[in-house]
Amino acid sequence: xxxxxxxxxxxxxxxxxxxxxPRWLFAARPDAAFDADNSETVVKDLxxxxxxxxxxxxxxxxxxxxxxxxxxxxxxxxxxxxxxxxVLVDNNPTPLIALFELSPQSIPDxxxxxxxxxxxxxxxxxxxxxxxxxxSKEVKVTIGGCGG
Amino acid sequence: xxxxxxxxxxxxxxVAEVKVLMPHPMESGxxxxxxxxxxxxxxxxxxxxxxxxxxxxxxxxxxxxVSKDPYMAFKFKGAKPGDTLEISWKDNTGDTSVAExxxx
Numbered sequence: 281x282x283x284x285x286x287x288x289x290x291x292x293x294x295x296x297x298x299x300x301x302p303r304w305l306f307a308a309r310p311d312a313a314f315d316a317d318n319s320e321t322v323v324k325d326l327x328x329x330x331x332x333x334x335x336x337x338x339x340x341x342x343x344x345x346x347x348x349x350x351x352x353x354x355x356x357x358x359x360x361x362x363x364x365x366x367v368l369v370d371n372n373p374t375p376l377i378a379l380f381e382l383s384p385q386s387i388p389d390x391x392x393x394x395x396x397x398x399x400x401x402x403x404x405x406x407x408x409x410x411x412x413x414x415x416s417k418e419v420k421v422t423i424g425g426c427g428g
Numbered sequence: 429x430x431x432x433x434x435x436x437x438x439x440x441x442x443v444a445e446v447k448v449l450m451p452h453p454m455e456s457g458x459x460x461x462x463x464x465x466x467x468x469x470x471x472x473x474x475x476x477x478x479x480x481x482x483x484x485x486x487x488x489x490x491x492x493x494v495s496k497d498p499y500m501a502f503k504f505k506g507a508k509p510g511d512t513l514e515i516s517w518k519d520n521t522g523d524t525s526v527a528e529x530x531x532x
Binding site for chain 1: 458474480491494496498499501503504505
């Protein structure tokens with residue numbers, strides 16, 4: 281009993297600390313993750329700990345992208361306390377496309393248009409309540425869009 | 429100063445629906461100029477900050493993989509007519525652009 285109470289008090293303190301210092305206010309652009317040339321490095325850099333696949337994330341991307349220079353992507357989620365949403369394209373020269381940091385005022389529903397060099401798995405990682413959740417989808421690209 | 433940002437902001441109840449278009453070359457550094465055969469240097473937006481009445485609603489960090497003339501859409505709660513919305517970006521050359529609009 282005593283131990284549980286202690287754990288509860290500790291978790292309350294942690295929660296208070298997290299609320300008092302909203303991480304998103306102080307975050308700087310994670311340059312190294314944006315320069316990384318593979319998804320594993322990005323994941324290791326940005327998402328410390330385990331990532332759970334979640335069906336509460338909606339990742340909207342076309343099945344087939346005729347023009348890889350402009351591929352629309354929309355990510356929305358029913359998860360509570362969303363802190364950030366990231367988008368990765370595994371086969372791009374630098375997989376990390378975007379990282380959106382959301383304040384509590386935000387509604388987790390963002391859209392952006394991205395470049396895809398070739399067909400690839402598109403991945404989104406959502407940070408919610410301090411945990412990481414992901415969803416992914418395969419996109420076939422008929423004309424690549426990374427210049428060249 | 430970068431090119432002007434185009435902002436469309438709509439209110440649905442207290443939910444703000446914002447669409448942003450930012451004219452920008454978004455050069456990834458991989459594209460080769462067909463005439464000179466040289467690589468076009470990196471020139472891309474790295475950071476977009478959206479503020480509602482001066483408070484940060486969201487920050488977008490971007491890599492070179494965002495399309496040319498970036499389009500972005502997002503939503504947030506707690507907006508009402510007369511509130512201000514400020515969108516600003518900064519690119520890797522230090523160039524910036526800012527747009528401000530008022531909710532109707």
